[in-house]
Amino acid sequence: MFGVYAPGEDVGKMTYFALHALQHRGQESAGIAVADGHTLTVTKQLGLVAQAFKAHDLASFEGHIAIGHTRYSTTGSSTSWENAQPMISAVGHNTIALAHNGNLVNTAELRDELKGNGVRFRSTTDSEVLASLVDHFTPEHHSMRAGIRETMKLVRGAYSTVLMSEQALYAFRDPYGIRPLVLGKLDDTGWVVASETCALDLVGAEYVRDVAPGEIVKLSAEGLEAEQAVPPQRASLCIFEFIYFARPDSVLYDCTLYEARQRMGAAIARSAPVEADIVIGVPDSGVPAATGYAQESGIPYGEGLAKNRYVGRTFISPSQTLRQQGIRLKLNPLKHVIGGKRLVVVDDSIVRGNTTRKLVQLLREAGAAEVHMRITSPPVRWPCFYGIDTDSQEQLIASYKSVDEIAAFIGADSLAYLSVEDMVASTGAVAERFCAACFTGEYPVEIPDSVREGKMHLEACGAREDG
Ligand code: SF4
Known part of the structure; x- marks a missing residue:
């Protein structure tokens, strides 16, 4: 706008x-x-x-x-x-x-x-x-x-x-x-x-x-x-802007998003280390985070995925069918980079799980020996009502599966998420300045029941209200 x-x-x-x-x-x-x-x-x-x-x-x-x-x-x-x-x-x-x-x-x-x-x-x-x-x-x-x-x-x-x-x-x-x-x-x-x-x-x-x-x-x-x-x-800037949505060269709260994403990658390298041969990022927002992971871990960074720049972002395509096509059209693994290698794959988020599952499959087909997913956000468990189309809660894989179950679903050798604390610290600002409701369920603007019920599990509504 x-x-x-x-x-x-x-x-x-x-x-x-x-x-x-x-x-x-x-x-x-x-x-x-x-x-x-x-x-x-x-x-x-x-x-x-x-x-x-x-x-x-x-x-x-x-x-x-x-x-x-x-x-x-x-x-x-x-x-x-x-x-x-x-x-x-x-x-x-x-x-x-x-x-x-x-x-x-x-x-x-x-x-x-x-x-x-x-x-x-x-x-x-x-x-x-x-x-x-x-x-x-x-x-x-x-x-x-x-x-x-x-x-x-x-x-x-x-x-x-x-x-x-x-x-x-x-x-x-x-x-x-x-x-x-x-x-x-x-x-x-x-x-x-x-x-x-x-x-x-x-x-x-x-x-x-x-x-x-x-x-x-x-x-x-x-x-x-x-x-x-x-x-x-209470200031409630959407923290998803830092993780994924805004462009890396934009500045929010005096912080370039490229830097924030690098720090997110470095933080998850500290909290979830793994032995591997190469770190790759999922374009676009996973790339700065992957360089942060590589610098922090000492594991070399490599460009393992070529992106077709002329295809829309899968996350914001309006229907599931289009999303599935989008994944196939969007990314192509570089076989000579990843063949036979143990990979750390850094991505910004897992929403429904289908994109990541397909990605892991593509990497294995291209010869990856191991695939360790590192996600630079916490599990997305709650729907957004404020303008990011994360859809209803039943479509959010982390709302009904544990981290281990998600790892099994996507077919990764290991999976780790960034903590809420590390995510916030990476922005350089304090938690009190953000909306992080899709990770915490704490919505800054009250959601009317009629709106909430359309997008949430009923028991989850109760769970939130019970604290
Ligand atoms: S619920 Fe999540 S995506 Fe929506 S505004 Fe809050 S942080 Fe952003």
Whole structure:
């Protein structure tokens, strides 16, 4: 997700390039909205950024404000054009476009309420609920910022959001700060906001600060105006951003994710050593961790897996069938590197177990003598409700199998996970600044029972409540 306010710059093209830097955050659809002070237009398509925009689209972008989005669905169908973002809607005499990263947990309740007030929905996403609430409150308060503020008082869950009218760009973030959102400056010409710092680097913007949890930042002809719209809660940045989701060259909590991942690899080398001939990483996020493991253990690092860069990330493909195809398409073992060797294979996580099982099989078929899996996160036992599609708990292998049983299922000679403590220590920040609910079951934002029951074992709900 990206936003720019920069008179004199080609903001449409800038957003297009920034979305390339953020492509890893979503691959199902891409969209850009541009405004010139009077008119706001949106172009969006299913598919990757490079497929979604044609040369004539780029040439047609005119204006000084833009937002862009790459979508990865956690609510709503992934194949519907209507669900692609930015969402566009009318607010009084204005038009707004909104792009949202995260997941609301009280969407159903709010939708019912809004439908009762005569609001009609075109999509099935929580992002449209956000837009509808802003539409609802803005005329009443005669101010878009007030409309956003009132919306933030009602919605619960994770939302890092960019919203634009014909005249201004707004960025706002949930009071827990679950998804990242950073603010950057473009020399003297303007401002940008982005999900990750790697997008600032690409457009030549300098990182200024994070958009604070519970804050609204408005960027317009009046410059930057910021307000604490709702009180900040316990900081709960998603720790999965460190482990897997964000790009290694992005910075979160003053820490480059490449370094954090290296430290995770080094930590598991200390906690779960093994005799082996070579350490390999599963591209992409396992690679820095594997170099950390190799340095710490003294076992040489090798490139044992070639990755096809033009296939989407398996974890975020929308269906199991696509995931299975994705695994086959994505990785190919380098037989001359791994043949006859005892391997330490470093990966970031095991979610459902099928990807890792297939990987171990591929490595054995390529001649590996032993396969020792080292995972730089703790077992994923709890579903995410805040924007990472870990699906329901019954699909999470660690929620119903022990570590030994998982090792047997995936066919590894040994398997070890990083501890919660080592994971947090590797980030350089303290546990109190993170959401780590998929490992601990401690959800920072309360999940309504109706939402929780759809994704959790009932006995597990009880277990959590019993502590
Ligand atoms: S539950 Fe897990 S994936 Fe979801 S926000 Fe928390 S740490 Fe991130």
